[in-house]
Each structure stands twice: as structure tokens, then as C-alpha cells.
Amino acid sequence: MPQKTSAKPLLDVLAGQRQAVPPIWMMRQAGRYLPEYLEVRAKAGGFLDLCFTPELAAEVTLQPIRRFGFDAAIIFSDILVIPYALGRSVRFEAGEGPRLDPLDTPEKIGTLAAQADFTKLEPVYEALRRVRNSLAPNLALIGFCGAPWTVATYMVAGQGTPDQAPARIMAYSHPKAFAKIIDALVDNSIEYLLGQLEAGADALQIFDTWAGVLTPREFLRWSVEPTARIVAGVRARAPAAKIIGFPRGAGALLPAYVGGTAVNAVSIDWTAEPQSIRERVQNKVAIQGNLDPLVLIAGGAALDSAIDDVLANYAKGRLIFNLGHGILPETPIAHVEQMIARVRAYKG
Amino acid sequence: MPQKTSAKPLLDVLAGQRQAVPPIWMMRQAGRYLPEYLEVRAKAGGFLDLCFTPELAAEVTLQPIRRFGFDAAIIFSDILVIPYALGRSVRFEAGEGPRLDPLDTPEKIGTLAAQADFTKLEPVYEALRRVRNSLAPNLALIGFCGAPWTVATYMVAGQGTPDQAPARIMAYSHPKAFAKIIDALVDNSIEYLLGQLEAGADALQIFDTWAGVLTPREFLRWSVEPTARIVAGVRARAPAAKIIGFPRGAGALLPAYVGGTAVNAVSIDWTAEPQSIRERVQNKVAIQGNLDPLVLIAGGAALDSAIDDVLANYAKGRLIFNLGHGILPETPIAHVEQMIARVRAYKG
Secondary structure, X not given: XXXXXXXXXXXXXXXXXXXXXXXXXXXXXXXXXXXXXXHHHHHOOOHHHHHXXXXXXXXXXXXXXXXXXXXXXXOOOOOOHHHHHOOOOEEEEOOOEEEEOOOOOHHHHHOOXXXXXXXXXXXXXXXXXXXXXXXXXXXXXXXXXXXXXXXXXXXXXXXOOOOOHHHHHHHHHOHHHHHHHHHHHHHHHHHHHHHHHHOOOOEEEEEEXXXXXXXXXXXXXXXXXXXXXXXXXXHHHOOOXXXXXXXXXXXXXXXXXXXXXXXXXXXXXXXXXXXXXXXXXXXXXXXXXXXXXXXXXXXXXXXXXXXXXHHHHHOOOOEEEEEOOOOOOOOOHHHHHXXXXXXXXXXX | OOOOOOOOHHHHHHOOOOOOOOOEOOOOXXXXXXXXXXXXXXXXXXXXXXXXXXXXXXXXXXXXXXXXXXXXXXXXXXXXXHHHHOOOOEEEEOOOEEEEOOOOOHHHHHOOOOOOOHHHHHXXXXXXXXXXXXXXXXXXXXXXXXXXXXXXXXXXXXXXXXXOHHHHHHHHHOHHHHHHHHHHHHHHHHHHHHHHHHOOOOEEEEEEOOHHHOOHHHHHHHHHHHHHHHHHHHHHHOOOOOEEEEEOOOHHHHHHHHHHHOOOEEEOOOOOOHHHHHHHHHOOOEEEEEEOHHHHHHXXXXXHHHHHHHHHHHOOOXXXXXXXXXXXXXXXXXXXXXXXXXXXXXXX
């Protein structure tokens, strides 16, 4: 029987329709492994300048589509644009990652604005409109935000941290103050995601990069529950919105995340245990993932074998092929091409 | 019905006998949060000098027993003593963690010795004998080693790394060379653990701190299989040996670890999902863990609640109460006392 002809294979997977060949894109596909990205990056000034210059953000968003023919573009932006729109100082220093003025006491948290200045995010919407106008109609455009927990880890610590200790201790010691950060992020992320849909996004992803460091109780409170409120808030005004959650490292807590948030898909990292994912997650939602970004650096037979594992584990069900985390700057472009060719040759 | 009177509650748990009040100790309980440790550390010279001076190593091993009355002592040592005995340069630089000469090419790995110089480890055995002679008969003495995978991550990179990328890429790109490191660590860890039993250890723990970064296929190959060989090798000559495995971050792969290694207990971190642990892990072996070390820093009501969660989740079965990872230097001693009192007041 012929497959249904699809306008956008990625959206069809999110809507419940498995594709014979899984659609494919890569987290951080517009990034430093691409020479054409580095060229634009060099003339953009700072990292946030690149995010907030619609012409340049649209250009780097489209670069990997032109080069590789992925099934989806993801708008080039950053999860810290929401703190920025909330009036926090956000700086990206070369080689050091983001720096913010830390909200490291309940008193400082008390000064946090409840309402973002969305005019600051207008350039992201404009970049989305530009990408939408250039993108082939069969390709999906993905908007995104950071999950409140993950964004809060940067806001409390003022920077990335190896173990997210400052936010975790704040959440334990001052849960009411910490909840004020989470609440501000929930409310403004809803608006931001709706704005991205309005500007042309077909689907949305919520990145909870640091979800995996929490106890089950804290995971439900700070990852699942705020994400559920975002999903419900978006769907209250955009009932058909398709949302991918990425609670990285959630492991055996993934079924609780899926049940609790009502996302349409979960992005899983490379450590996921396939049988439990198939039986308790993929039976309910689509799976996105989960190639190890380091095997994409290694290449060769190891890469082929790892791609085959992902396909064998998940492609009998609804799968969007992706990495388990963002592509790394040192990744050879030839390995990306090897990956795409092998996935597209899949006979499912 | 009265509980069986026990010589060593921790060993009874490992042998299959749940205790009404779970025995308790803490990973890294001899450590920098203790002023008496810092005093000894200051006069020891370097960190390895402390490990290899039996009088001082025995003293710091016993300090937390005297202060807190834990149910077990763990010999003060380091997982990198095996690379050291294999002739690798191992240095601990203040505030920077360990530094080794990296085995970052297959050619360098080719030069690795197969056989450790066990005379270098004699001070560890002597420290064990001294602790054994001073330790009350109802307290257990735990010996340990690093799991081959985790030790190899340091040997390949030459230092700790945020994502263990050098070892992971080496394992993908040069699996035969990488296996040579693993094989040397398996063989010599068996000898080392048997030596520790001989010197007075009652039980053994295998620390696989970085087990959680591997794909399922690599986890089986580099964590489970080498650990299984160590367990079998030790039991071939010490059939009653009691062994605790700690594949940190293994998550939904814990049942595969338990089934594959034949350990007597698994130490679990604070992110574990309780229902699957009870149904698929604790039904087969004892559980050790799993309080978040950061909630021990936070203290107060959050600490009480987190202790109660551990007890509610696991104390109906075989449990050794512990942290989910090592205690951190900034932990207040009063919080450790609060934890012990609350665990010992448990009415199971």
C-alpha cells in the first residue's frame, strides 16, 4: 500500500503518522561545525547580535537545509532570550558561555520582573517569518524555548555549572522564591511560543537540558509541572500546536514526563534504554533522537553501527531521527552526510 | 518477632537479610567537610601521600566512624591507584583534580603495562589491616576500586572531563586499543580487590562514576562486561565475596547491570525512579543510596523530606542508606547528624 503523500513528514510524525523513512534534523544544526556559519558569525558581532539580526539569524537557520536537505529547520536563537526579555543582563563571552547577573538570593529573586518586554523578541519573530518565506513547503520550521528549570539554572548561577548546584540548592532551601523564577518563565514562555507560531513556526521544542539532575520529586515539581503549564497555555490559544519536549537525562522518569506534560513527542538522549522507551513512551508519543553526538565525530563503522541501532530500536514506530544532544563544533561534515545517507536508505 | 541479632548489619543486608533500621554510611565520608580530616590532610603532603601513608590513611578512615558512628568504614584511597601501580604518572594538583599522562592514541595505549606493581599498593593493604584492628566488630570495612570504564576515562584524557569525550571517542574509533586499557584494569582490579579482602575488607565496592554517559551497547561492553569479569574473578578465589556496584547514572539500564554483573547490591544515585528500582532491581539485590548530596547541604525541612522519600521508597526492602554520590566539602556537619538521627529513628 502506498504511503500517504505528506506535505511535511516531520509534522505527520508529530500528528501520529509514522513515516517509512524517518524525517531527520539535528539539534544545533546551524552551528560552528559549518564554515558558512562561522563566516556569518564572524561578521555578526556578539552571539546575541546574531540571534537578534533577522537577516543573519534567518540565513544561518537556512544554511544546513541548503547543504544537507534536512526535513526541518530550527530557528537560530538561544534559550536565554527569555531572561534577556525579562530585563536580565545576558552576555556571551567568547569561549566561556553565557554570563548573567545571578539571582542567588531570595531577595534578588524578589526583584525579578513578572512580564517580559516582547518587543525585544520581535527580531526572532521576524527571522521566523523570513525563514518561512524561503523554506520549501514540505519542510517544517521549529520554534523553541528553554524549559523553566533549565533556564532557571542559568539565572540563579549566573552561568553554566557542571552540576546545576546553585539552582538545586536554591530550590531545596527557598522553594517559594525559586517558584517565582519558574512562574515568570512559564508565563512568558507561553507568550513567546505563541508568538513563534504566529510568526510561522510549525512545531515547538522545549529544551530541558538539565532535567536529568533532579530527584523524582523535584523532577515532577520543577520540570514536568512547569512544562505541562506551558503546553496547556499554548494549546489554550493554539489547540493544534505540536510540541516536542526534551527532558535530557530523564531516563526512567520519561514515562512520567510524557504522561504529565501532554507533549506530542519526546527527544531522547543516547543513554535511553530502548525496550522501556518503546513500551512506555513510544506507545504514546513520537520519539526524536538519539544518536550520540560523539559517534558522529568518530565516524566510520562505529557511526554506521550506532545509526543502525537507533533505527532498529525506534524506526518501527514513530521516529524523528536526530542526535541525542546538539552537534559538536569538531564534527566532520562528511560524517553528517554519511548519517543522512544511511538514514534515508532505511528500508523499514 | 525479634530481629535476628547481627554481627555486622551492612553485611547482613548484602547477604540477603533486610534490617529493620537500614545500616548507614556515606560515600567520601572521610573527606574535606571534616575539620579533623583537613588537619591530617595538611600534614600529609600530597593527596597520594595521604593514601599511601598507612597510619594517616587509617586515621582519616576512622574519623567519621568516631564522630558519627556509621555502620561501615570505607578505606581512604583513590580509584587512580591502579593506573599508578601500572606505572602511569598520577598527580593531584591542588584545586584541579588528577592529572595523568594521557593515553590518547592507540600507539600510546600499546605501551601500557599489563601487570601492576602491587608492592606500590602494599600501603593500602597495611592501612586496611590497621583499620580492621581498630574497628568495632559490628562495623563493616569496605574496600574498593574504580570500574575499568571510569578509570579509563581518566587514563585516556589525562584528567577529569565534563563529558568523558576523549575516552568515548577512543572507544568508538579504536575499540581494540581501548579494550587493552580495559583488560589491564580488569585483571589488576581483581588482584587488588582480593588483596583488600586478604587485608581485612569485609565487602567491596566498584565505583563506575561515569557509567551513565554510555549508549546501551557501549554500557554493556565497557561497564557491565568488565565489571562482570571482575566480580567473577574475585569470586573464583573468594566465593563469598560481597560486592556493591555503583554504575552512577545508569538509570533504566540498572536491571541490565544487575543481571549482567552478579553484584550483591547496587548503589543508586538520587535521580533513580523508585517504582522501577523496586520492581526490577531491589527484587534481586540490595539497594544502597540515594540521598542527593545537595539536599544534605540545604538541610532543614527539605533534608527531612528527602530522607523520608529514600526510606519510603526503599526501606521496605533491603537498603543500605547512603548518599547518591560523595558528600561535598561544603556540607555542614550538623546536617549529617540530622540525617543519621532521622534514619536511625525509622520505624519500618
